[in-house]
Amino acid sequence: MTDVANARRRIRTAVVWDGLSAAIEARLPGRTQLDVLDVGGGTGGFAVPLAQAGHLVTVLEPNPDALAALERRAAEAGVSERVRWVQADAADLAGLVQPGGCDLVLCHGVLEHVDDPAAVLAAVAGTLRPDGLVSVLVANPNGAALARAVAGHLDQARAVLAHPAGRWGERDPLPRRFTPQQAAALFPPAGLAVFATHGVRVCADLVPGALVEGEPDAIASLLALEAVLAEHPDFHAVAGQLHLLASRLPGS
Secondary structure, three states: OOHHHHHHHHHHHHHHHHHHHHHHHHHOOOOOOOEEEEEOOOOOOOHHHHHHOOOEEEEEOOOHHHHHHHHHHHHHHOOHHHEEEEOOOHHHHHHOOOOOOEEEEEEEOOOOOOOOHHHHHHHHHHOEEEEEEEEEEEEOHHHHHHHHHHOOOHHHHHHHHHOOOOOOOOOOOOOOOOOHHHHHHOOHHHOEEEEEEEEEOOOOOOOOHHHHOOOHHHHHHHHHHHHHHHOOHHHHOOOOEEEEEEEEOOOO
């Protein structure tokens, strides 16, 4: 991975970590060891740091290569005893995880790929303890359209906005994207209430690579700008991704 790609990756994940950390501190105060489920957790980009913080993390991931990388990553970080993994699809979640046993569930970059996003989110809700939290990260078609336009792919930008699933063409790697309104609408039927929404990658993918390559001050400035834009509702509509934090609805 190039220096520019690494810098962009740090900028993208920083906003999610900030929102997630604030939610844990505010809503699960004093919990030093959470039971965490990371649905579609891949190579452990979130699972391993959470384990390093003392939490117990279960990763549900269908890709065996990703799980092998996760195993190595956890071992190198010295947290193998706090990370377990199950090779399975998100659609199988309900039959694999004990109901009501999780303090925190991550569902990042998953709902775009599953056949029934509503059913998966409902299964996620079913794994939560009464005061548990859900962190969901989804791609936004408006942000994709803007990014394709800035890259010079004007026909693809128009296609994203016209396609019912927010896709720019046959080669688009994502089966679907969610506008802010579509994403928010998934939660109440699943018995969840969104309490915070952040825009992710509002401008991180749009600035020229030369701006961030080998320039720590520029990276710091871009991080600071993304942090401000993430909290600004007017910019959620054009963010590359949406980070939604939710808790269980009373009585659900």
